Amino acid sequence: MTCIGKLFVISAPSGAGKTTLIRQVLNRFNCLSYSVSHTTRNPRKNEQDGRDYFFISTEAFEQKIDQGDLLEWAKVHDNYYGTAREVVKKTLDKGLSLLLDIDVQGAGQIMASDLDPVTIFIMPPSFEILSQRLECRGTDSKNVIARRLENAKFEMAQKDRYQHVVINDDLDKAIEALCLIFEKEMA
Numbered sequence: 661m662t663c664i665g666k667l668f669v670i671s672a673p674s675g676a677g678k679t680t681l682i683r684q685v686l687n688r689f690n691c692l693s694y695s696v697s698h699t700t701r702n703p704r705k706n707e708q709d710g711r712d713y714f715f716i717s718t719e720a721f722e723q724k725i726d727q728g729d730l731l732e733w734a735k736v737h738d739n740y741y742g743t744a745r746e747v748v749k750k751t752l753d754k755g756l757s758l759l760l761d762i763d764v765q766g767a768g769q770i771m772a773s774d775l776d777p778v779t780i781f782i783m784p785p786s787f788e789i790l791s792q793r794l795e796c797r798g799t800d801s802k803n804v805i806a807r808r809l810e811n812a813k814f815e816m817a818q819k820d821r822y823q824h825v826v827i828n829d830d831l832d833k834a835i836e837a838l839c840l841i842f843e844k845e846m847a
């Protein structure tokens with residue numbers, strides 16, 4: 661498949677299933693790459709530095725802000741997260757597509773830029789199921805889960821700012837719906 665280089669932005673509340681869905685999409689489209697973000701949050705078990713995130717100190721992150729190295733950044737659930745400007749530029753310059761998994765604040769910054777992103781919001785079927793998914797994932801403490809659920813309300817209220825909304829209820833159906841968006845946008 662020939663692809664047109666596009667910038668995709670996916671946002672979702674924590675636990676909605678964006679990481680699960682994004683893995684499937686990346687497996688299907690070889691002209692699509694993933695932007696590995698920088699964060700000051702601690703790695704979870706099974707997360708690898710350089711693959712899931714670049715895990716850096718607060719000082720190193722603030723230095724990146726000061727040097728203008730980040731295309732967008734935000735404080736999310738009490739940690740810094742940001743996208744390296746250089747990687748986005750190099751990928752799009754080569755005519756390749758790139759996927760950013762970023763929060764609603766960062767997405768707002770990209771929407772306001774001249775990068776003309778395709779924007780997608782992943783919704784859980786309900787708040788209760790979101791809460792269950794976070795518990796079942798087993799990666800976060802009760803306090804961390806509570807903080808993420810509190811932020812989820814504000815995040816979900818912003819879904820209409822996005823061009824596409826995909827509800828992640830049945831996983832296979834959500835994968836198909838999401839892949840269809842990528843297929844159409846890169847055709």
Ligand SMILES: Nc1nc2c(ncn2[C@@H]2O[C@H](COP(=O)(O)OP(=O)(O)O)[C@@H](O)[C@H]2O)c(=O)[nH]1
Binds near residue numbers: 674764
């Ligand atoms: N603004 C911004 N948000 C990011 C970036 N990378 C990740 N995020 C967001 O930070 C939030 C927390 O991510 P994470 O700690 O991995 O938890 P998860 O949502 O439970 O997988 C999610 O909303 C991510 O989309 C980034 O580079 N910039």
Ligand SMILES: Nc1ncnc2c1ncn2[C@@H]1O[C@H](COP(=O)(O)OP(=O)(O)O)[C@@H](O)[C@H]1O
Binds near residue numbers: 793794
């Ligand atoms: N459609 C789905 N049905 C049931 N469980 C799901 C579904 N999608 C994701 N999950 C599970 O929900 C949890 C949160 O998913 P994850 O991809 O880590 O979310 P996010 O990256 O948005 O925080 C994981 O344990 C994942 O296996």
